[in-house]
Amino acid sequence: MSRTIQTVLLTGLLSSRLWAGTVVITSVADPGHPQAPLTSLAGLPLVSSTQVHVGAFPGMSDDQILDLASHGGLSGITTSFTPFGGQCAIGQGVDGAPGGFEIAVKSPVTSTSPCAGQTVSLLIRTAGGEFLVARFPGKVFEPESPTGLEPLLSLHLADAKLLVGNRLDVSKFTTSTAPPVGSFGTWLSGFPTITDPLMKLPGADPDSDGRSNFLEYATGGNPTTPDDPAAGAIRAKGTEGVLWVTFQRLSGLGTVRYSLESSQDLAPPWSEFVENLEADPEFPNTLRAVLTPPLTSNRYFRLKVEGEP
CATH class of the missing domain: 2.60.40 (Immunoglobulin-like)
Incomplete structure (x- = not known):
């Protein structure tokens, strides 16, 4: 599933101060993204107590993240996750509506920042301990350019690759407990015969x-x-x-x-x-x-x- 994600650059005045990168992510359906409201494993729409974090898993492949979720659960995922910007929540930017969000997070980005050059990832955590992990293939946190342009990424959840959670159809995502097995390769290695x-x-x-x-x-x-x-x-x-x-x-x-x-x-x-x-x-x-x-x-x-x- 591939879709075009537009990257927009904002122009600012050249100065010696550090520019901040901004990542905007939405889960609201539009004509190109038929996204249903996010739900829990039991099918209940996620509410405002559900935390939404933007960040990265530095140096980790998709399979390694899935294996970590299987063996280490939410605590293992949280330990390896590097947050970017502040914490957000379900209902933010959509007048508190359950199951959706439109968020913008901002943080300084230099070439030495932990997230610089890493794939943009999303971690959603419910109050009950369920979670969802998604990544945006090909979309990375970019440091300030020599021209002083502030990096801005505008992303839609429907374009993300779901790693942990459930996909009931193309538009329905749910949180989950830790998966019982990890990646296909790790699972198959458990059958040495x-x-x-x-x-x-x-x-x-x-x-x-x-x-x-x-x-x-x-x-x-x-x-x-x-x-x-x-x-x-x-x-x-x-x-x-x-x-x-x-x-x-x-x-x-x-x-x-x-x-x-x-x-x-x-x-x-x-x-x-x-x-x-x-x-x-x-x-x-x-x-x-x-x-x-x-x-x-x-x-x-x-x-x-x-x-x-």
Whole structure:
């Protein structure tokens, strides 16, 4: 997913004083960014007690940040995060509306500043201990230019790469507890019996159960045994003819996008099914969609799992 992010430069008077860099980030939907309000893992819109921090993870790759979140949780993430500017909060810049923000943070930037040259990152923390980590690929904190121009970055959350948190569809992000596993490479290293390099590829299927390594990773499977339970199911809800379509996912893996697709006859085209898609409040590693009667035709479902490049 690539979009154009415009970088704007503000001109100031040349002087000997230190200029400050400014980063503006919004989560408000616009015609090019259909961003839904941010929610907690339980699906509740984030409120004003939720902290929003802009900063960087100096010298760390995306995989290293995900591994840190898995093993060190929020405390590990906070320790490695270098803040830029002051703390902000959900509701800031949007008249206190839950689930959204429009923030501007400003801080001195020199070539020796901790954030200089580092990828702009976002850390969101709820009062209950859930968190979200996102980065803006290709967007870095820039020091003052020789001409005295003040660096200004204007960014939209929809253009960020989600590392920790959940992506329910292209526009719905949620916070999460620490993910149960880290990066794909670190997860796969936990299965030392897979020694053939070709069998370590994301699309490989070492146990021949029809689920690739990446699908096993994203749904909590084991790539060395063919006896994993099915990743999805259709179950009755009560006695009113209501059905649930459920499927497994690992909560917190922001680099993975899970989408439910449906078809009436198992033939293309498959269309994304987003009605009522939600996290199961009792089982955080399960997503579900409710099918309400009357059900007038056959419907087939499949789970599509994609990794963020």
